[in-house]
Amino acid sequence: MQPTFLFLRLEVILAVWSLIAVGVLAWSVYREGFTWDLLLMVGLFTAVGSALYWLVPKMGIHDDAGNIGLAVRGYGFFVAIGVAAGLALAGHNATRAGLPRDYAYSAAFAMLAGGFIGARLFYVIEYFDDFRGETWLETAAAVLRYYEGGLVVYGGLIGGCAGFLLYTWFRKIATLNLLDVMAPAMAIGLAFGRIGCLMNGCCWGGVCDHPPSITFPPGSPPFMRHLETGELLGFRLEPHPRGGWTVTHVEPDSRAARGGLKRGDRVLQLQIASHETFQRHSKPNASSRNEVAVRIVTQSGLELTWTADQIPAHSLPVHPAQIYASINAFLLTLLLYLALDWRRRPGDVAALMLTLYPVSRILLEWIRSDEPGIAGTALTISQWVSLGLLAVAIGWWLATRLPRGIRDRPAARTDSS
Numbered sequence: 001m002q003p004t005f006l007f008l009r010l011e012v013i014l015a016v017w018s019l020i021a022v023g024v025l026a027w028s029v030y031r032e033g034f035t036w037d038l039l040l041m042v043g044l045f046t047a048v049g050s051a052l053y054w055l056v057p058k059m060g061i062h063d064d065a066g067n068i069g070l071a072v073r074g075y076g077f078f079v080a081i082g083v084a085a086g087l088a089l090a091g092h093n094a095t096r097a098g099l100p101r102d103y104a105y106s107a108a109f110a111m112l113a114g115g116f117i118g119a120r121l122f123y124v125i126e127y128f129d130d131f132r133g134e135t136w137l138e139t140a141a142a143v144l145r146y147y148e149g150g151l152v153v154y155g156g157l158i159g160g161c162a163g164f165l166l167y168t169w170f171r172k173i174a175t176l177n178l179l180d181v182m183a184p185a186m187a188i189g190l191a192f193g194r195i196g197c198l199m200n201g202c203c204w205g206g207v208c209d210h211p212p213s214i215t216f217p218p219g220s221p222p223f224m225r226h227l228e229t230g231e232l233l234g235f236r237l238e239p240h241p242r243g244g245w246t247v248t249h250v251e252p253d254s255r256a257a258r259g260g261l262k263r264g265d266r267v268l269q270l271q272i273a274s275h276e277t278f279q280r281h282s283k284p285n286a287s288s289r290n291e292v293a294v295r296i297v298t299q300s301g302l303e304l305t306w307t308a309d310q311i312p313a314h315s316l317p318v319h320p321a322q323i324y325a326s327i328n329a330f331l332l333t334l335l336l337y338l339a340l341d342w343r344r345r346p347g348d349v350a351a352l353m354l355t356l357y358p359v360s361r362i363l364l365e366w367i368r369s370d371e372p373g374i375a376g377t378a379l380t381i382s383q384w385v386s387l388g389l390l391a392v393a394i395g396w397w398l399a400t401r402l403p404r405g406i407r408d409r410p411a412a413r414t415d416s417s
Helices: 010-032 036-059 074-096 101-126 136-144 153-171 175-200 221-228 275-281 321-342 348-365 381-401
Strands: 004-009 069-073 235-239 245-250 266-272 292-298 303-307
Touching (some): 004 010, 010 069, 069 074, 074 101, 074 321, 101 175, 153 381, 175 321, 221 266, 321 348
Antiparallel strands (some): 004 069, 235 245, 292 303
16 A cells, blocks of 8 residues: 655656646747747746646645655556556557547547546545535535545446547447447556555455455554454444444453453444544654554443554455456456457447446455445445446347347337227
């Protein structure tokens, strides 16, 4: 896990922007000479540079040494690589399918816009309580911090398809042929995006006490979840029907057991420090490791506390679900790439993706533990969406494989004369 992949100091950002501006302007002068457009470009580069100089310090982002700049998040870095790889593959596949590359590139940008909005909205709606601030401005700011993670694949798929359909409708382009071109591009974008999930610590797997397994550092999403459930402290909590939590298991030799916590106790209060606090405590020279980090109070009045130095330095070992998902997406990319030459009719590649990805996602969800079951079942929201998409895929295959005489037969007519 590495949430911040690279830190760019303000001086470096301005220097790189200046070099880009000089290079672009020099190339323009070489190709076109001095024109009015050149003055417009100079004004644009100057305005953006001035905005960076003014805005970056206002963001309050700095490194451990206090230098002002911008943090390149690991999640956003790999999402950007996935976008670039998807664009390159879409252009290549367009040529293979006999379509202009511009169609693929334009469709990709339409899908990116719709996909990004859909992916973020899906996540925000699902976890809205995590974004709720004291004012609507704080809530909006939390929603816009997408670079810290929080994009749902199925939200992106729905939004991306909406953007794609709007584009093809507006340009009057054959939808299915272009959709086949875009399917492998979407899969490779997902493959790199899952590596971003690993860098961010989201989409983690269930507890796993055998290889392959990985652990995450203090303050990471799995670490915080294992504190919330008590697993990292030697016990297990489950929600109580009338509020609070029920202790369902206590490790015999744990500090909780020595403090008097027993199976069946009802916990009324559970206070956990913020993830930023744990990240600060984890630094080698932290002076606040003796501060209370976790506190529980039971219905019987028992109170237990843990300081930062009494809490394990890592989460419990979990399945590397992000790596599994990335490998799955890379294999899906390869299969869809080959299927573009094997397809019998337009739409087959997209139908294949719509069939295989939901199946693999249902299986992957069984080893993930970041989402609860919904509708009174053990199935997560992603599994329910997968089942819906799989039903659509089956209907697609049946409709396109019916004998032509049946598929094209007109509806029976009734005469009332």
